[in-house]
Amino acid sequence: MAKQNLTFLLNKNLDFPVTEEPWTSLLSEAGMNAEVTTDIPAMNRLLEAGSPNMAYVPGAGFCVMMRKGNPYYRGLVIATSKFTGQPAQRTLLVVRHDDQANNLDDLEGSTYGYLNRSCSSSFFPPAIMLNEKGKKLETFFELKQVAGWQDRVDAVVAKSIRATMILEDVWKMTPANVQATKVIGEYDTCVPAVLIVRKDLSADVATTFREHLLSYMPEWKNVYGAFRPFYFADIQTFYHQVCQLPEDEV
Secondary structure, eight states: OOOOOEEEEEEGGGOOOTTSTTHHHHHHHHTEEEEEEOOHHHHHHHHHTTOOSEEEEOHHHHHHHHHTTOOSEEEEEEEOOTTTOSSOEEEEEEEETTOOOOSGGGGTTOEEEESOTTOTTTTHHHHHHHHTTTOOHHHHSEEEEOOSSHHHHHHHHTTSSSEEEEEHHHHTTSTTHHHHEEEEEEEEEEOOOEEEEETTSOHHHHHHHHHHHHHOOOOTTSSSOOEEEOOGGGTHHHHHHHHTSOGGGO
16 A cells, blocks of 8 residues: 555544554554544534545444535445344343333433434434434433443433433443343344445555455454445435434434
């Protein structure tokens, strides 16, 4: 790969080891600088402008980009569930084990914890589920942003929020969750994270990264499993549902 002046933008919440090998060497060889952030609004602005050459984004975020007509990017690879190997995940609606709620409708007016407004598992699924009932997320719930993955479940147990939605893959990694929480709903077609590249990124850079990404073996503790090639078919249902949401929810 010929050295260039390139940027790889990553959402820190997606748990990609960009500071480890082989990624550090690949980035150096490509002349690519990695920028890791949790500032989602700033990240979205950069992507809207087409600034990063490559980015690792929530699947929901990529669907929103497409809905808004972003012309710059294409999917390169998509993460999978480490339990199923499929590019789709289930997210669970959970409350405390002693909560009287039995379904989503029982939670109206409650405090709901979500990671951020780009989150494919905690923000968009309840918005989609409520939209199908003719309701809006931000009027149905009192929303509270809670950082972290298991941290949101812990917040439910601690009663700082009443409910959250959490990837089943994450929920299963802490056995105590089975006794501490109660599952009262689910959404089955969450889109995992997608690594996207500018459409004009040189073929040799895109191909080199794609080959390494497809052979990458993530640690079991990571949120996501291995990568697969990206196909629109893997996100089509979720994308359609995102497109049905009111404009002020995306």
